[in-house]
Amino acid sequence: xxxxxxxxxxxxxxxxxxxxxxxxxxxxxxxxxxxxxxxxxxxxxxxxxxxxxxxxxxxxxxxxxxxxxxxxxxxxxxxxxxxxxxxxxxxxxxxxxxxxxxxxxxxxxxxxxxxxxxxxxxxxxxxxxxxxxx
Numbered sequence: 001x002x003x004x005x006x007x008x009x010x011x012x013x014x015x016x017x018x019x020x021x022x023x024x025x026x027x028x029x030x031x032x033x034x035x036x037x038x039x040x041x042x043x044x045x046x047x048x049x050x051x052x053x054x055x056x057x058x059x060x061x062x063x064x065x066x067x068x069x070x071x072x073x074x075x076x077x078x079x080x081x082x083x084x085x086x087x088x089x090x091x092x093x094x095x096x097x098x099x100x101x102x103x104x105x106x107x108x109x110x111x112x113x114x115x116x117x118x119x120x121x122x123x124x125x126x127x128x129x130x131x132x133x134x
Contacts, residue, residue, distance in 0.1 A: 003043070005100040007081035012054035014083065016045055016096055023098065023107060025124060028114035030061060034073060034082050035099070038119045041109055042085070042095035050094060056083060 006013045021044040031040035057077035061070050072086040085095040098107045112124065 004102045007076035007079050009079035011078045012076045014052045018049045022111050023109045025109045025112045027118035029117045038122050041098040047094045
């Protein structure tokens, strides 16, 4: 099944093909700041499953313990919509921001990550696995 999406202004569009690895809710502080909300919902896929049309800008986020690039946050340079995060620890796997999908109706998160940063008022039903950060 192919899924399509775009940024707010439409300058960047994308398509995700094939089966998802997971649909993850990320509670990390950085996802909260990037998205302006309490968490981020992400389609976790192999980078080969994602085709992007349009120009993405990149913010390279470094780790808290060293200066190595931890996440490449890719977004539309015109409207600022976050599109995809490329995690250096999981080469070949990316997180596509579910809020940019054209059809979000069938998005069903199955896993939560970085739960230590979860806001105390957030409770999500039906999560199969919760992973804590190290």
